[in-house]
Amino acid sequence: MRLINRTPSRPMAVALAALPFVAIAVAYSVSSEIRLAANPSDKLLPAPSTIWETAIRLFTQGDRRTGEILLWKDTLASLTRLFGGVGIAAALSLTLGMLIGLLPYARRLLSDFVAVLSMVPPLALLPILFIVFGLGETSKVVLIVIGITPFMTRDLSQRVLDIPHEQIVKAQTLGASSLVIALRVALPQILPRLISNIRLSLGSAWLFLIAAEAVASDVGLGYRIFLVRRYLAMDVILTYVVWITFLAFVIDWALKTLSRRAFPWMEAGL
Amino acid sequence: MSFVSVTDVWQRYGDRSILERVNVAVNEGEFISIVGASGCGKSTFLRMLLAEERPSRGEIRIDGGEPAVEPNRERGVVFQRYSVFPHLTVRQNIVAGEAFDTTWGALSGANRKAARERADALLKRIGLNHVADQYPASLSGGMQQRLAIGQAMTAKPRVLLLDEPFGALDPGTRLAMHVFLMELKAETNMTVFMVTHDLEEGFKLGDRVLVFDKPRWDPHDPGAYGATITYDFDAKDGGMPYQRILDNYPSLAPEAG
Numbered sequence: 001m002r003l004i005n006r007t008p009s010r011p012m013a014v015a016l017a018a019l020p021f022v023a024i025a026v027a028y029s030v031s032s033e034i035r036l037a038a039n040p041s042d043k044l045l046p047a048p049s050t051i052w053e054t055a056i057r058l059f060t061q062g063d064r065r066t067g068e069i070l071l072w073k074d075t076l077a078s079l080t081r082l083f084g085g086v087g088i089a090a091a092l093s094l095t096l097g098m099l100i101g102l103l104p105y106a107r108r109l110l111s112d113f114v115a116v117l118s119m120v121p122p123l124a125l126l127p128i129l130f131i132v133f134g135l136g137e138t139s140k141v142v143l144i145v146i147g148i149t150p151f152m153t154r155d156l157s158q159r160v161l162d163i164p165h166e167q168i169v170k171a172q173t174l175g176a177s178s179l180v181i182a183l184r185v186a187l188p189q190i191l192p193r194l195i196s197n198i199r200l201s202l203g204s205a206w207l208f209l210i211a212a213e214a215v216a217s218d219v220g221l222g223y224r225i226f227l228v229r230r231y232l233a234m235d236v237i238l239t240y241v242v243w244i245t246f247l248a249f250v251i252d253w254a255l256k257t258l259s260r261r262a263f264p265w266m267e268a269g270l
Numbered sequence: 271m272s273f274v275s276v277t278d279v280w281q282r283y284g285d286r287s288i289l290e291r292v293n294v295a296v297n298e299g300e301f302i303s304i305v306g307a308s309g310c311g312k313s314t315f316l317r318m319l320l321a322e323e324r325p326s327r328g329e330i331r332i333d334g335g336e337p338a339v340e341p342n343r344e345r346g347v348v349f350q351r352y353s354v355f356p357h358l359t360v361r362q363n364i365v366a367g368e369a370f371d372t373t374w375g376a377l378s379g380a381n382r383k384a385a386r387e388r389a390d391a392l393l394k395r396i397g398l399n400h401v402a403d404q405y406p407a408s409l410s411g412g413m414q415q416r417l418a419i420g421q422a423m424t425a426k427p428r429v430l431l432l433d434e435p436f437g438a439l440d441p442g443t444r445l446a447m448h449v450f451l452m453e454l455k456a457e458t459n460m461t462v463f464m465v466t467h468d469l470e471e472g473f474k475l476g477d478r479v480l481v482f483d484k485p486r487w488d489p490h491d492p493g494a495y496g497a498t499i500t501y502d503f504d505a506k507d508g509g510m511p512y513q514r515i516l517d518n519y520p521s522l523a524p525e526a527g
Contacts, residue, residue, distance in 0.1 A: 173422070177375075
């Protein structure tokens with residue numbers, strides 16, 4: 001039998017999916033064990049038990065000075081920035097994408113501009129943003145917006161253009177105005193794309209968020225990681241990394257579920 | 271005055287001629303089949319009837335009105351594919367035929383209820399009432415085309431344009447669709463233009479069959495001359511002429527006795 005035709009059984013599939021996770025956990029434990037055996041005060045690879053204790057401390061115990069639990073405070077600050085930036089980017093790119101996709105005049109005006117804009121490396125603009133918007137929340141949200149909007153706009157406008165021309169003509173023969181075509185034909189078919197678009201952009205959004213927080217901030221997940229880096233607090237860093245990964249995973253899963261619930265027609269043919 | 275009049279229509283893209291000197295007059299209620307080889311401009315002709323394209327010369331008028339500059343409610347259309355909206359249920363697709371002609375594209379209150387009831391009546395008529403709440407993607411090809419025709423009829427167009435509507439259907443479904451279309455045609459007395467690849471279908475359904483072909487051909491420059499209507503068959507009575515001559519000229523009947 002050819003390799004491409006061999007499929008794993010159900011238990012085998014579960015085992016295979018778990019294998020990389022188990023492998024990395026085992027590799028870490030073993031390396032940590034070796035290093036700690038050589039030097040019990042090694043900070044590079046803290047024992048899994050140490051990380052676990054640190055995690056519990058971070059999630060439950062307040063800061064000694066203020067009594068606030070810093071991890072939750074960081075999470076709240078970071079998520080606010082992330083959702084703010086992604087939300088604004090989504091609204092902007094949806095509007096621009098619809099305009100570019102539907103109106104030839106807007107396409108001529110904007111599509112080349114957006115194409116060029118999406119080539120600008122957003123992190124190179126970060127100093128400018130700090131200078132213009134200060135070191136507060138605005139510059140961080142704006143970095144996320146600038147970072148992901150051009151790419152989202154390009155994709156969404158392409159999706160609008162991909163709507164079969166027959167549908168647009170058909171809507172016109174039913175008497176639909178440009179506005180009705182935008183609202184009732186294009187928009188509903190673009191929204192599922194917007195959600196998958198957001199899911200794709202979230203990776204970059206996190207990148208820009210953590211970069212901005214690392215450079216200048218006083219609260220936030222990225223800020224904390226870069227702060228404790230000075231003390232080689234690997235246990236804290238690893239806890240935060242796992243926590244960020246978990247948050248990203250949950251957001252992705254929520255968006256996927258939302259898309260499936262809200263757009264049943266997408267799967268009608270399956 | 272004929273209902274649809276096509277006067278000296280030319281169409282060229284750049285220096286490539288597609289159609290030239292197309293003249294045809296169609297009466298209200300006629301079913302016109304349009305046949306011809308691939309690339310002979312029959313779909314271009316349909317797009318011009320639809321006002322999706324404007325002819326580079328000449329004009330097309332419906333009922334003596336001004337030549338249209340964009341598709342409108344006077345012209346209903348069914349394409350081979352993508353004629354219904356995938357994100358609307360079957361019933362919503364029919365209601366769209368009325369709702370899209372409003373400012374926001376949606377009806378409310380009593381209007382909406384009435385439109386839904388009319389939609390349900392139509393769905394029953396076209397045999398789709400059992401799938402009213404499903405999405406088009408879950409329907410078979412024949413059902414989708416029936417829905418597309420029903421949707422086009424909801425807007426009460428003056429001419430119905432069909433662009434190879436049954437081209438993607440299997441032979442059995444195709445025959446069922448012929449029956450469906452003829453019934454609908456008999457009920458509404460709609461003027462229909464249908465582009466088809468299938469000669470038999472064209473003659474079976476059409477009152478007239480227009481054949482598009484290139485009368486002139488330059489072997490060194492195939493794009494130099496466009497196609498035009500080379501034949502205009504009377505396809506009533508199965509394409510056999512003089513079947514009604516006795517109705518028109520009773521004196522030609524052989525003497526009784």
